[in-house]
Amino acid sequence: MLLYRLGNRLSHMGESLTGLFYPRLCPACSEVLYGNENILCLRCTCELPRTHFHLDPENDVARLFWGRVMIKDAASFFYYQKGSRYQHIIHAMKYHNRQQLGIDLGRWVIITALTIASIKTVLVLNIFMHLKFEDRTFRIFVGVAVLTLAIFIVLTFFDYAFH
């Protein structure tokens, strides 16, 4: 345990020393990224012009492919605005071989979609199904079903993480 902590501290110090000479920069605004800012700085994250296209299967991106290619779903995470600081993200992925930015931003879409789906599930269970007025057996069955779904989602993420 002590060696693990020491190794962790040394690793963190090494990152800090490296960051002194080669700081991690936000690809959108080129400001220095701090501790927990992994992809974009906090300001760029908050002001990112999100599309929410993943909620609409007939969004503008999906329409681009209609009649041309067989696709199931298509979406974009944020609006591309020429001249905005977010143009630099696309530029970094396209011309500076930083495709990992797109993969990291794609994780945000999954987290956002799962959060929205969880909120919808709770609302449907409580408001439309009147779950608290149902008998105990029915509530247990619903709980087991939701738990089973959660386990499958977690297993899917484990499979994705170690693939």
Ligand SMILES: [Zn+2]
């Ligand atoms: Zn930024």
